[in-house]
Amino acid sequence: MKTVVLKFGGTSVGSVDRIKKVANIIISYVKKRYKVIVVTSAMSGTTNDLVKKSKKISNNFISSEYDVLVSSGEQISCALIAGRLNHLGYRSQSWMGWQVPILTDGNHGSSRISKINKKKINKFLQSRGIPIIAGFQGVNLNNRITTLGRGGSDASAVMFAKFFKAQKCIIYTDVDGVYTTDPNILKKAKKIKVISYEEMLEMASLGAKVMQPTSLQDARLNRIDVDVKSSFTNKEGTLITKRKNIFNKKTIAGLTSTKNDAKVTLLGVKDKPGMAASIFKPLSKNYVNIDMVVQTSSGNKRETDITFTIQLDDLSTTLKLIKQNKKIKYRDLIVNKNVSKVSIIGVGMITTPGVTYRMFQTLANKEINILVISTSEIKISVLIEKKFVKKAISALHKEFKLD
Ligand code: ADP
Ligand code: ASP
Ligand code: MG
Numbered sequence: 001m002k003t004v005v006l007k008f009g010g011t012s013v014g015s016v017d018r019i020k021k022v023a024n025i026i027i028s029y030v031k032k033r034y035k036v037i038v039v040t041s042a043m044s045g046t047t048n049d050l051v052k053k054s055k056k057i058s059n060n061f062i063s064s065e066y067d068v069l070v071s072s073g074e075q076i077s078c079a080l081i082a083g084r085l086n087h088l089g090y091r092s093q094s095w096m097g098w099q100v101p102i103l104t105d106g107n108h109g110s111s112r113i114s115k116i117n118k119k120k121i122n123k124f125l126q127s128r129g130i131p132i133i134a135g136f137q138g139v140n141l142n143n144r145i146t147t148l149g150r151g152g153s154d155a156s157a158v159m160f161a162k163f164f165k166a167q168k169c170i171i172y173t174d175v176d177g178v179y180t181t182d183p184n185i186l187k188k189a190k191k192i193k194v195i196s197y198e199e200m201l202e203m204a205s206l207g208a209k210v211m212q213p214t215s216l217q218d219a220r221l222n223r224i225d226v227d228v229k230s231s232f233t234n235k236e237g238t239l240i241t242k243r244k245n246i247f248n249k250k251t252i253a254g255l256t257s258t259k260n261d262a263k264v265t266l267l268g269v270k271d272k273p274g275m276a277a278s279i280f281k282p283l284s285k286n287y288v289n290i291d292m293v294v295q296t297s298s299g300n301k302r303e304t305d306i307t308f309t310i311q312l313d314d315l316s317t318t319l320k321l322i323k324q325n326k327k328i329k330y331r332d333l334i335v336n337k338n339v340s341k342v343s344i345i346g347v348g349m350i351t352t353p354g355v356t357y358r359m360f361q362t363l364a365n366k367e368i369n370i371l372v373i374s375t376s377e378i379k380i381s382v383l384i385e386k387k388f389v390k391k392a393i394s395a396l397h398k399e400f401k402l403d
Pocket of ligand 2: 048
């Protein structure tokens with residue numbers, strides 16, 4: 001018998017009615033004679049509420065207890081799914097991360113699955129049981145509950161597919177696949193039938209929330225094909241797979257935008273070796289992730305301006321660290337919270353000249369000013385004012401023939 005991993009996201013298990021529908025989807029695979037492993041997220045909104053509560057208790061909530069708190073939503077959805085399957089006459093049982101156990105490495109809040117103990121789950125599968133696994137959580141070497149970063153039940157699903165050598169890993173969500181850009185932002189977005197791990201990883205890292213970036217790294221590393229489908233309709237979804245399985249490539253596979261960036265500019269920084277390192281060292285020590293960076297030299301060559309972007313959540317820490325930093329001097333510090341990073345992604349740009357120019361010209365035609373630029377082999381990102389995001393996405397979607 002072949003094994004399938006089915007992962008259900010928050011909206012898919014967002015109400016009792018939705019959970020009843022999910023149970024029917026699960027049963028349809030049992031009837032097709034699959035061994036089914038279910039991974040579930042918390043009911044939509046639950047994890048956000050728990051995060052909010054932690055912030056009200058403390059703006060520096062201890063990370064080990066944060067994980068105990070925010071992982072609790074998955075326990076509810078697991079039990080409801082297992083309960084519904086039992087009600088319908090199917091043997092099913094819920095499993096929290098520590099019960100499996102799902103072992104993790106790394107820090108609280110952003111752990112990664114290192115190993116899944118297969119013994120108990122295999123025994124349950126052999127007895128024709130349907131295990132319902134709490135996504136997003138695991139347990140560390142100290143036997144404490146850990147979580148895998150927001151959206152982390154995608155990673156749980158991919159790792160179950162790896163350890164149980166599943167034939168399929170299906171991510172059920174609230175859209176019927178991966179689109180050329182977020183279909184909730186641009187109505188003209190088109191569903192992508194097949195996309196490579198590399199492109200999907202870039203899209204996810206650059207703001208396409210539909211899959212968690214870590215889960216795509218795991219899928220790519222372990223060569224696991226992932227299907228993204230809707231639990232609301234029965235349409236064909238998107239297959240995420242190896243690049244060589246894909247033909248007929250467009251230059252650009254998709255576009256993304258971000259919601260939570262902040263731009264920080266230090267004006268009049270002394271232009272001497274080691275200055276940038278002095279600015280960024282305390283930030284890196286405090287786990288502040290720097291995204292885009294640009295340094296401009298001023299006319300007199302004695303001063304420069306340094307601009308960088310970070311996650312909005314890290315802004316207060318960043319400002320505190322910069323103001324405390326005795327090793328740096330600057331004339332002024334400017335913060336802009338109304339920015340968004342818009343990116344175009346596609347392996348096709350490696351072999352197609354002129355993509356950068358076309359992107360910049362398209363934005364210029366719409367009178368959208370570019371604040372910062374960053375590029376890699378398969379993506380170009382620009383930072384723009386948030387109010388222009390829709391306009392930019394729409395114009396670029398058209399320019400790169402994705403409409
Ligand atoms: P789940 O709760 O099922 O994990 P998420 O909310 O994490 O679902 O991800 C699904 C959402 O991702 C969609 O509702 C959509 O708004 C958003 N999204 C962003 N970019 C894309 C894209 N390129 N294709 C499809 N969905 C996208
Ligand atoms: N419930 C968790 C979250 O909201 C994990 C997930 O949805 O994948 O981040
Ligand atoms: Mg998600």
